[in-house]
Amino acid sequence: MKLTLKIWKQANNKTAGKFETYSVEADEHMSFLEMLDVLNQSLLEQKKEPVVFEHDCREGICGSCSMVINGQPHGPQKGTTACQLHMRSFKDGQTITIEPWRAKAFPIIRDLVVDRSAFDRIIQAGGYISVNTGQAQDGNAIPIEKGLASEAMDAATCIGCGACVAACPNASAMLFTSAKVSHLGLLPQGEVEHSKRVQSMVTQMDTEGFGNCSNVGVCEAECPKGISLENIARMNRQYIGSVFGSQTKVEKA
C-alpha cells in the first residue's frame, strides 16, 4: 500500500515546526511504527534526517509512543497504542497526518517527541505508599476484597503515555492523576495517607499547567488502557473530602 504522510517536524523547543510530506510504501501486516521505520530507513539511505519519535517496548505497555494520528492519539483503533496499531487499519493511497502530543505541560523536544516529566513530578508529589523496604507484614495479613483489588488493578493499568492529556480539549491530566489516586486510595495499604496524597497530587497537577477537567470524556474514549472516568469522580470526592473533612493542609509550592 502507498501512503502519504504529513509529519510534524521541529528541531527543538526553541525553533518553530512545520509539517513535512513524505510518501512511503507499506505492507498491511506492518505495525504503524514499523511503517515509520521503513520511512526512516529510506531517509537515511538518502542521507536525510530521520523522523524522530519515541518508542520502546512496541507491545503496548511502556507508554513511550506518543503521536496523534489523523486527529486521534494512538490512531483510530480503540484501546490500542500506536505501536500495536497495524496498517490494516488504513487504506491504500490514504494521507495520514502525524502530530506530537500538544499541551503546554508537554513541551516538544524534537519532531514527535515531547517532555512528559510533568507526570513524574505528579507521582513524586504523592503517588506512592510511604513504606520502607523491610517494614512489611505478611502479604496475606490484610485480606482485600476481590472486587476492590481488581478495581485498583484497573486503575493501576495506566501506562502514563499521556494520551488522555493529548485527547482532552482542555489538555487536562485528571485521568492520569486520578488513576493513581484511585489505585492507591482503594487499597487499605494506601488508604492510610490518601488525604495528603490527593491534595499534593492535585496541587502538583495544577502547578504543571494542565487544563481543567470539564468532564468531556474523550480521555476515557482515547485511553489505550480503558481507564474509566469513575476515577476522576473518585478523585474529586477524595479531594473535596480531604480539604474539608481532614486536618491535612497542603500548601502550594
Added chain:
Amino acid sequence: MSWITNFLTSSIGRKLIMSLTGLFLIQFLLVHLIGNLQLLYHDQGEKFNLYADFMTSNPVIKTVSILLYTGILLHAIQGLLIWRQNVKSRKVRYAVSKNPNVGFAAKNMGWLGTIILVFLILHLWQFWFKMKFGTVAPVAYDGVEVKNLYFLVAEVFKQPIYVFAYVIGMIVIAFHLLHGFESSFQTLGLNHKKYTPLIKGLGVVYSILVPLGFAIIPIYFYFFK
C-alpha cells in the same frame, strides 16, 4: 485561611463552584418553569400576575433571588475563567482533530454558556428590568393592583424575532444542560455503577423537557393569542 483560597483556585475547587452553582441554576429552572406555565391558564393572566407580584414583593423570595444572581454571576465568571485557562493550556492546536463518540455539547460548553449569557441579558432586560425599574401597566384583581406582566409577555411574543430568539435560546440551554446535568454530579464525585446511568437518564429527560416547557410559551403566545 490559605487552605480555602488554595481550594477555590485549584482545578477541582473551581469545578466544584461550577457544579454547585450549576445544580442550583438547574433547580431554579424548574421552579421558574412551573411559575411560568401559569401563563398558559385561560384567565387573562390573573394567576400569573398575582404570582409575579408575590415573587417580586415577598422578602424571603427577594433574599433567595440575591443568591440566584450571585449564582449566575459566579457560574458565568468562573466558567469564562476556566475556559480561558483551558485554551491557554494548549497553545498550538492540532491540525487534524477528531474525537469520536464524544458529544458536541461537552466540547462546546464555553460557547453554549456564552450564548446563554447573551440570551439571559436580553431576557432580563425585557422582563426583569421593566418589572423592577420600568413602567408596566397595572391591573387590579379584587381591588388589589399589581403590574400586568402577562400583558408585557404577550406583547413581546407577538414579534416573531423574539419567539425565534427564545426558541433558539432554549435549544442552546438544552444542550448546555445535556452535558451540565450529568457533569455536575461527576464533579461532585458522584459516579457510581448503579446510580450513574439513572442520573444520566434523568439528565437527558430534564434537559429536553424543561427547555421544551419554556419554549412552548412563546410559541403558544405567538400562535394562539
Added chain:
Amino acid sequence: MPLKANSPEGALDNKWTKYRSTMNLVAPNNKRRIDIIVVGTGLAGAAAAATLGELGYKVKAFTFHDSPRRAHSIAAQGGINAAKNYQNDGDSVFRLFYDTIKGGDYRSRESNVHRLAEVSRNIIDQCVAQGVPFAREYGGLLANRSFGGVQVSRTFYAKGQTGQQLLLGAYQALSRQISLGNVEMYNRHEMLDVVIEDGKARGIIARNLLTGKLERFGAHCVVLGTGGYGNVFYLSTNAMGSNVSASWRATKRGALMANPCYTQIHPTCIPVSGEYQSKLTLMSESLRNDGRVWVPAHKEDVMAIREKRMSAKDIPEDRRDYYLERRYPAFGNLVPRDVASRAAKVACDEGFGVNKTGLAVFLDFASAIQRYGKTEAHSNGLHNPDPKKIEELGKKVIEAKYGNLFEMYEKITGENPYEVPMKIFPAVHYTMGGLWVDYNLETNIPGLFALGECNFSDHGANRLGASALMQGLADGYFVIPYTIGQFLSKEIRTPKIDNNSPAFMEAEKDVEGRLQKLLSINGSQSVESFHRRLGLIMWEYCGMSRNAEGLQKGRKLIQELQKEFWSDVFVPGNQDEFNPELEKATRVADFLELGELMMVDALDRNESCGGHFREEYQSEEGEALRRDDEYAYVAAWEWVDGGDPVLHREDLEFENVELKTRSYK
C-alpha cells in the same frame, strides 16, 4: 585466575541469615556522606536506588528513558515466584531453590540461588505493602498460578501485567525518595563509560540525551541494573532500547562477562511476519496451561496449509502430531522453555512449519474450549447441551483467563485465536549470562556491582518462568542494601569523589572520541541495517542450536561486520542535540563486540545445557547432553581489544543437590 565467589561458610539454609547479621555496617552519619550511583531504573535498579535512599545514602540514579517507569521490566506478563506455600501444596524455600537449580540445568551457584529463594517471600510482602494489586481469591487472600517446569503453584500475578505493577511499585518507592531528596534522578541520561580510579569503580560518564553534552559523575561506588542483552539478536521480545552498553563498557574496563552464550529462547511468541519486523511479541507462558502445541503429521497437509488450501481446522485429529505430548508425556505442553523451543525448532527443521516461512507451529485451544465448555454447562445445570452452547461457554472461560493475550494476538496478526489456532514460534527473550558477580553482587572490579538480568548469577543455563521479576527485586530490595556495606564500610574515610581527576577527564575524552568517530565516518549504511545483519548472524550461528563450525564462521562474520560498521556506518546529525541515531550507533557498536564474545563462549562450552544446545552433544533421542565433569563451571571472560578473550573459571560446587540429567519425559 580462579574466581572466588565469596560465599559465606556454613550450612546452606543458614548462610544468608548468619552473613547478614555479621557483615560490616555503615553508620547513619557516614551514610549521609557516601554517594552511590545506580545506573538503570528497572526492577533491580529502581528497587536498589529506592532502598539505598531509604537507608540514608546519597543516591544518583540514571536512566536513558524519559522516566523510570518505562524500563522493560514493565513488559513482563506472567508473574513472580515466591516460596510462600500459601496453597499448602508442599512448596518451601528448598523446593524453590531446587527447582531453580534444576531448571537452570545445574549451572548456577547454590548459595546465591538459595538466598534468592529465601528472600522471595519478603518480596511479596513488600510489594503488597507498596500497593501492588496482585490477583486475589474471593476470601481476599492472594491467588497463585502455575508455571512451566515446576509442580507447585507459587506464582503471584496481577492479570497479565505483573511486571508493570511491580515496576510501578518500585518506581513509586523511587519517586518517594526523589521527593524526599535522597535520590537525585537523571532521566534521559545514558551511561557511556564507567570510571575506574585506583582499581575501584568511582563514577560514570553519561550523555545528557537532550542536550547531547557529556557529564562526569563521581561516587563511592557504582551499581548497574541495566538489564539483558537479548537485542544482540536484533529480533527479540526485548524493547527497542534495551542494550548491553553499560555492562559492556564495564567489560571493556576489566569486568568479567560470564556465560554470555546462555540465552533463553521463549517458545511462545508471535512468528515473524516480514523483513520489516522490528520486534517479536511474547505470548505468556501461562497459555501452555490450556493450549496444545501441534503440527500436521503429514507433509501434504503442511503444504496445503501454507498455500492456504486448507486451514488447521480441516485436519483431522489422527493427522495431527501433538509433538510435546508425544515426546514428553510427563510434563506435556508444560515442559520448560528451552525444551519446548527446541522441539518447535526440530518440527520446523523437518519441514512441518505451518506458515509461509515454515517457521511456526500451532498452539490450539479447541480442546480446552470443549473441556471448559462441558464443565461450565454441567455447573449451569445443562445436561444435554448442544455443541454450539458448549463452544460458547468454553470460549467465555478462555476469555476470562487469557482475554487480553488473545486480544493482543488478534491485533498483531489479524486472526481470531478463538476460531483458528494461534501460530507461534520461539524467540529470544532473556539472557542468563551477564557480568560476573560474587555473593555480594560485586564484580571483579571493587565497587562495581551488578543486579538483576545484567548479572549472571541465579538462573544458570536456563531461567524458569516468573523468576526474572523475583531476581530483579530480590537483588534490589533485599540483597544489595546489605552487601554494599561490605565494600562501603571500608570507604567511610574516602572524601567526596573528585570528578575532575585525570581518570574522569580521560574517560570523558575516550567517550568523546568514540562519538566523534561514529559521526565522522559518514558512510552509506544505517545503524539499523547493521543491527539487523548482526541479528541474522547471531540467530543463524548462535541461536537455538549451535555447532563448532558454525560458531567459528559466525565469529569471523561478526569481525568482518565490525570492520564494515566502523568504515561505512552513517550517523546523521551531531553530538550536541537530541539524536537517537547516535544513541543507537553506540549501542550497536557494543553489540557487535558482545556478539563475538558470545560465539567464543558458545564454542568453548563443549556440552549442551539449558539454553545452550550444541549439536555435537546430544543424546540419541536428541536431548541435551550435559558434561558435568568438564563443564560444571562459570565461564567468565576478560575482553581483550583486538585479541582473543581470556577465560577465567569459577568452578561450581554442588553440596546440596545431586547433579542429574534433566528429564521431563
